[in-house]
Each structure stands twice: as C-alpha cells, then as structure tokens.
Amino acid sequence: MSAAPPERADAARNRRRILDAAARLLAERGPTGLAPDAVAREANVGVGTVYRRFGDRAGLVFALLEDRDARFRAGFDATRTAGGGKGTDGDPRTRLREFLHALVDLVVDHLDLLLVAESASPEARYAGRPYREQHARIRELITAIAPDADAEYLADALLATLAPGLVAHRVRERGFDPSRLKAGLDTLVGGIAAGVTPDREPPGPP
Amino acid sequence: MSAAPPERADAARNRRRILDAAARLLAERGPTGLAPDAVAREANVGVGTVYRRFGDRAGLVFALLEDRDARFRAGFDATRTAGGGKGTDGDPRTRLREFLHALVDLVVDHLDLLLVAESASPEARYAGRPYREQHARIRELITAIAPDADAEYLADALLATLAPGLVAHRVRERGFDPSRLKAGLDTLVGGIAAGVTPDREPPGPP
DNA sequence: TTGCGAAACGGAGAAGTCTCCGCTTATCGT
DNA sequence: ACGATAAGCGGAGACTTCTCCGTTTCGCAA
Structure with missing residues (x-):
C-alpha cells in the first residue's frame, strides 16, 4: 500500500511558495491576513492553486x-x-x-x-x-x-x-x-x- | 441598573417568525437549510432583520x-x-x-x-x-x-x-x-x- | 526529440455571510 | 389625536470562500 504518488515539481514549488507567503502574511498582518485570496496574490499564484494544494482555508x-x-x-x-x-x-x-x-x-x-x-x-x-x-x-x-x-x-x-x-x-x-x-x-x-x-x-x- | 429595555412589538413578532421559519427549515432540509438568506425568505422578512435580531448565523x-x-x-x-x-x-x-x-x-x-x-x-x-x-x-x-x-x-x-x-x-x-x-x-x-x-x-x- | 496523457494552473464567477443606510413603524409624552 | 424620536425594517451590494473548466505544464516512453 504505497498509495500517494509523489508531487509534481511545479506543485511542490507552489506549495512552498504558498506556505512561505502565508507565513509572511501571518507575521505581518496577523491571522486575519490569511485570506486565501491574499495568500495567493502574495505567492504569485492563482486562488485555484491554493485550493488545489490545501483543500480549504x-x-x-x-x-x-x-x-x-x-x-x-x-x-x-x-x-x-x-x-x-x-x-x-x-x-x-x-x-x-x-x-x-x-x-x-x-x-x-x-x-x-x-x-x-x-x-x-x-x-x-x-x-x-x-x-x-x-x-x-x-x-x-x-x-x-x-x-x-x-x-x-x-x-x-x-x-x-x-x-x-x-x-x-x-x-x-x-x-x-x-x-x-x-x-x-x-x-x-x-x-x-x-x-x-x-x-x-x-x-x-x- | 435595569439595563435591557423590552423589545418592541414588531421586533418580537419577527423574532418569533424567524425562529419558527428556522425550525421548519431545519426539520425539512437539515442543518444546511439554515442559511440566513433562506430563513429570511421563509419568514417573510428581510435578511437585515435576521441579523438585527440574532447578530449572525x-x-x-x-x-x-x-x-x-x-x-x-x-x-x-x-x-x-x-x-x-x-x-x-x-x-x-x-x-x-x-x-x-x-x-x-x-x-x-x-x-x-x-x-x-x-x-x-x-x-x-x-x-x-x-x-x-x-x-x-x-x-x-x-x-x-x-x-x-x-x-x-x-x-x-x-x-x-x-x-x-x-x-x-x-x-x-x-x-x-x-x-x-x-x-x-x-x-x-x-x-x-x-x-x-x-x-x-x-x-x-x- | 517528439508525442501524449495526467496533473496542475488560473481566474471568472457562484454561493454564502454580513453591512449599510434611507425609509417605515411603534411608542410615549403632551 | 399628534408629533417627535428612537427602534426597527429591507434588500442592494461588499466581502469571503470556494468551484469549475479551458489552458498550460510536466514527466515519461518510444
């Protein structure tokens, strides 16, 4: 049962970008700053990508x-x-x-x-x-x-x-x-x- | 300090209407049916009234x-x-x-x-x-x-x-x-x- | 390389929650 | 009765979260 195939390179890159952007926004603007929209913008990524990677807020x-x-x-x-x-x-x-x-x-x-x-x-x-x-x-x-x-x-x-x-x-x-x-x-x-x-x-x- | 003045008659009436409507929707459509919008419509009341009476969902x-x-x-x-x-x-x-x-x-x-x-x-x-x-x-x-x-x-x-x-x-x-x-x-x-x-x-x- | 299928991307817009404010209505003192 | 005034009302639209799907990219195999 190995299950999960590994993440594609672009997917992994975007996951990192999003997490980094989220950490940055959290530090700068507090928990309220973690709106998926804002995170996506900060990470230079579409909203859809945030949801694809993390499911939801x-x-x-x-x-x-x-x-x-x-x-x-x-x-x-x-x-x-x-x-x-x-x-x-x-x-x-x-x-x-x-x-x-x-x-x-x-x-x-x-x-x-x-x-x-x-x-x-x-x-x-x-x-x-x-x-x-x-x-x-x-x-x-x-x-x-x-x-x-x-x-x-x-x-x-x-x-x-x-x-x-x-x-x-x-x-x-x-x-x-x-x-x-x-x-x-x-x-x-x-x-x-x-x-x-x-x-x-x-x-x-x- | 007596505080709270009593609710006006129309306010009380609408509170009842809204609660009844909510109970009805809950029974008919489950917890998902409790959208403030839907409750307001069912109660023949504006959305604003729902929020005025109950603050939020x-x-x-x-x-x-x-x-x-x-x-x-x-x-x-x-x-x-x-x-x-x-x-x-x-x-x-x-x-x-x-x-x-x-x-x-x-x-x-x-x-x-x-x-x-x-x-x-x-x-x-x-x-x-x-x-x-x-x-x-x-x-x-x-x-x-x-x-x-x-x-x-x-x-x-x-x-x-x-x-x-x-x-x-x-x-x-x-x-x-x-x-x-x-x-x-x-x-x-x-x-x-x-x-x-x-x-x-x-x-x-x- | 080149071709191909699967995976991922992006962003318009659907769906839901809540706010704002001009208008209406109840209540109370006169 | 009758204003005056505070309370309440309604619903358009702002804001957020999430979905959908046409387009792009990746990784593999011939």
Whole structure:
C-alpha cells in the first residue's frame, strides 16, 4: 500500500511558495491576513492553486500549525533528552505532567492561529497529525500509569481541556492564568492514577 | 441598573417568525437549510432583520439550541423529581453521573445542529446560557464531592469532553459507542473523588 | 526529440455571510 | 389625536470562500 504518488515539481514549488507567503502574511498582518485570496496574490499564484494544494482555508492554517508543532516536538524532546537528566526520566506520571504543561504553553502561545484553525473547521483538529501524535503519546503514558483504564478515552479527555476555544474563553473572559490550567491537568492526572488503580499500592514515589 | 429595555412589538413578532421559519427549515432540509438568506425568505422578512435580531448565523443556531436545552432541562428535572424516587436522591456523585449521562445523550441526539453551531463560532458555546447553566450545576456537585478541588476548572474539563467536534470524531470516525463516553465520564468523576479527597492516604505528589 | 496523457494552473464567477443606510413603524409624552 | 424620536425594517451590494473548466505544464516512453 504505497498509495500517494509523489508531487509534481511545479506543485511542490507552489506549495512552498504558498506556505512561505502565508507565513509572511501571518507575521505581518496577523491571522486575519490569511485570506486565501491574499495568500495567493502574495505567492504569485492563482486562488485555484491554493485550493488545489490545501483543500480549504482550514487546510492552509493547519499546514502552518504542523510546522510549529514539529518545532515544538523537536524542542521538547531535545530538552528532555539532552537536558542533563532533569532527574525525572522514567516516571511516566511525571513525564505526562511535563508533556501536558508544555502543551499548555504551546496552546497559549499560538492561541490566535489555533482559533482561526478551529473556526475554519472545528473537527479538523482531531484528524490532523499533531493531535494524533499527542494523543498517542498521552495514551501510552496513561497506560503506563493505569493499565486498566480506557487510555484512548482519557487521552482525548485531557486534550479536550486544551481546545483553543475553551482555553481562550478561560484565559481571556474568565481570567484564568495558564498555571491554573497546568494545576488542573495535574489534578486530572492524579485522579486517573488514583481513581483507577485503587487496589494494590498507592502510586506513591519510590 | 435595569439595563435591557423590552423589545418592541414588531421586533418580537419577527423574532418569533424567524425562529419558527428556522425550525421548519431545519426539520425539512437539515442543518444546511439554515442559511440566513433562506430563513429570511421563509419568514417573510428581510435578511437585515435576521441579523438585527440574532447578530449572525451562529446566534440564530444558538437560539434554536437554547430552546432544545430548555426542553432537556425541564425533562431531566421532571424525571428526577417526580420519577418515584429512583432511589438515588441526594448522593451528589450519583447525581453528577446521571446528569453527565443525560448530557451525552443530548449531545449525541443534536450532534448535527451542535456541529453547525460550533462551526459558526467555536467560542460562542462557552458564553451561552446552556453552557453556563450546565457548568454551574456541575460545579456545585463537584464541590459537594470534593470540596478542595478547583471545581470551576473541573466542570469545564468534564464539559470539554462533550465538545461537538470531539464527540462527532469519536462516534463517527473512531466508532465510539455513547456508552463508552458515559463510562469514561464515570472514570473521570471517580478520579475527581478519589484524587482530591484524601479518604485514606493522599496519592501524593512530592 | 517528439508525442501524449495526467496533473496542475488560473481566474471568472457562484454561493454564502454580513453591512449599510434611507425609509417605515411603534411608542410615549403632551 | 399628534408629533417627535428612537427602534426597527429591507434588500442592494461588499466581502469571503470556494468551484469549475479551458489552458498550460510536466514527466515519461518510444
């Protein structure tokens, strides 16, 4: 099942052009500047080409987000691996909490772009690569913490907490501080550990 | 500060007309039929009037949803009050679980309309009356279960689990059964109870 | 090379959402 | 009753997003 034949040279070139133009407009004019029309003009390309390459406005925005997600992922893994240990290696509960805290910062940092994405297509988030990878990572850690839990469900539940619209509402309308989001996630993680493996030993430290 | 002066008679009449027309179109043509243009025509009213009354497409859809939410709320409270006891009165944990289970059904039943609403405005959900009331109700029950927890945060977290886009993804793309959503919520509620109220030993982080 | 089919391009215009503003209507004080 | 005034109305058209399809380009094979 090799499926996808490679992109033709002109197509690849235009994809790059469009992404570059979009990044430029985003930096210069904010998320509002990402109108497909404007991007096409900036990239010296027809509107049709934008749609052929990215499907719709949401696709364009998600492509930009994937870029940032890749950078985030690389940065996160790098500091964890190389960072002189940080002393927490191995304990899945700590690792899960650290990952979630990093995600909170990621979401808060890119809130504007994420809101555009969610607005352009509220369902697309769950189908995209970033979500799938975050979900897989969290699911594994949950399984390590609470083997009997429905890890797939719980991973979605933790991530649901970071939906852009909700975060924006909490932070902007209700005055939440990001640290409160992190503390809340800690509670949820604690609950998962405590609530599902109550039998044997409490999941205490060594 | 009495604020809002009452709506003029013609305004109220048109609001009704528009809502009725919208409900009719929804029944006949599905959520796609809710184009402001079409609704205006069906209601014998100018497009401008639709926008004056409801602000935007999202506002129109949310108005329809509030109606259904009111019905849901009435039905839920009725069965709980009159329903021959059901034997569970008073225990907040059971009450919370029952409420959440009912919400799962509500969301699944109205998924299509909720998706349109979320798509029209991903943030509006959190500002609307249904969300606020559900949130308040859940928050109180959580406080009864775990007085030291950040009930406001946790209420959002439980409701985040029911975001239309996520539910649609789980049910339609990943084949979740609604009962799995209910079971997952039970786990989360259990975790809240176990993780935060130190019945025995705190499942203590350092 | 040259020819050919598949892929990609471009941009006019369809479709949908929303705004603007001149005109109409309701309400209230006199 | 009767203006005065604020509220509401309607729909043309601006603006955005997306589609459609005739034309161009690419890549392969003879």
